[in-house]
Amino acid sequence: MLEIAKEKNRTLENVEYLHTSLESLTQSIPAITADTIIVLGDVLSYVDDVTKAMDILSQISKSGTVLIGSVDGYYRGLKEIIFAGAFDAIKTLERFRKIQVGNPDLTEESLISRVFKPSDLTELLESKGFVLEKIAGIEVFGPYEDRHLSRYMNEILDVELKYSRDPNILGMAEHLFFFARRRW
DSSP states (O other), X not given: OHHHHHHHTTTOSSOOOOOOOGGGHHHHSSSOOEEEEEETTTHHHHSSOHHHHHHHHHHXXXXXXXXXXXXXXXXXXXXHHHHHTOTTHHHHHHHHOEEEESOTTTOSOOEEEEEEOHHHHHHHHHHTTEEEEEEEEESSSOOOOOGGGGGGHHHHHHHXXXXXXXXXXXXXXXXXXXXXXXXX
């Protein structure tokens, strides 16, 4: 993936590509500051220690640094637990904010995901010096797995876009997309 990114962005200047975990980023390059940090792909949901990861993002940012990212949504995880009838997992979800992603009976690629309510995300960002400026849900009403729905994808997209920023329901989304800025 790094090679593809380098090829696609070969005209950009002052960009460094690294293959490292977020938690060990400052060990790879100890004196770095960034104008923009992108943590898409639910990076903060899959790091081992989200507090340490946010400490590092704070360390490499400066006043005004833009942080763009996404995290897995809490309520979608709760919905999946209920639909699976795995009610014993609700206490673990409530206590640790973590769920198992993928079915270990069907695949070896089962992961543990940290899930976020919009308020959890706001609190985490603010505790590390970031102000949440925008938040939106991605796949608020899905999943859209039924084949008969495929003919309505334009309408579905219109509805998703219309409601993706509605603070009353965006927390139901599978993913929360956010834009934050470092305040100090």
